Amino acid sequence: MSENSTPIRTVSTPAEGEAGKTGDWRSQTPKIDHEKCSQKDSCLLCWLYCPDGVISSTFPLEINLTYCKGCGICAEECPRKAIEMVDDK
């Protein structure tokens, strides 16, 4: 078999940040008020509705701001209004 006949594999490998640090897209940043948050496993609506899955499922909640795109769904859906969208300067 000649060297040229080596099969070329075009298989992508999974990795974070495929589109770069998508946190740069944000114009507003979510800020969590941990005192207002119920800190109960039975709520977690922010985690449930985050399209990018960047909110932790453990308490106190943490948002991965490197990749959070700032859509604001978490702030909108939080029943206790514990998340606020703050304008980036």
Place this chain on the structure above:
Amino acid sequence: MATTSVKQLPKTEMILPGTRSCAGCGLMLTYRHALKALDEGKTIVAVPASCMTVLHGVYPITPVKVVCINNPFAATGAAASGIVAGLKATGKSDYTVVAFAGDGGTYDIGIQALSGALERGVNFIYICYDNEGYMNTGTQRSSASPMGAVTSTTPILAKLQHKKDMIRIVEAHDLPYIATGSPAFPFDLFDKVKYAKDVLGSRYIEVHAPCPPGWGFPNKDLVKIGKLAVESGIHVLFEIREGRFSLTSQSLVMAKKGRKKNVSDYIKGQTRFKRISGDHLAQLQEFTDRKWNESLERHFRDNP
């Protein structure tokens, strides 16, 4: 057992952060919960040219931890059939093949390959995420766009025709399982994909995936718009198991307690409906009422 609490959902994420999808993407939320319902490492996804291909990333990196095959736009059904045949030939019986296409790749361009695969009874799940247009290429009209929607190919008069009833086309193939879902109701969506996984034969799930840039609503309103679509009856949540039709989730609640929202509540927050005429709005309401009443009738006939 139906999922009723967040605690019951698997916490592992199959999609790594930093994807190419827009902020507040309805498809992304759909995909996230659909993949949670499938087995890690035992799922193969077939994806045509669509927002989904964009989400799957550019070689050599992908954010999705599931094996995926990118296929031509019209060939999703055929590609999935090929994967199923390949798995059978190599004796791998524990894999689930899932085709994931948009409304363009299902209602319009992919319908021939889909119909072929359904007719052959290929053992796979076909999930159509319906964002009501060709969103990836710049919001062109598809046969899934609703009447009165402004798209880049219907910019002046807005769309003049109603949405195609894809479920009836799919149902004509006598499938063991057909369902509709919405990312605004993740438990319902999760349960349906989980149930579909263990059904033998072709399964079809249609998900109504709101698209903030294409429909013209703020990113933060994704879940709100998704819920309004169900509450107004524009999108009905149901499943058809071996021909038995049952409403589920919010639609089932509405069947018992009545529908409190109408089409104008749903279209209010979306700029794509800015040119809708009074006549078209009345027609859209009438169309929605007719579909809703048909669903109610079928539900109570099959579930006396």
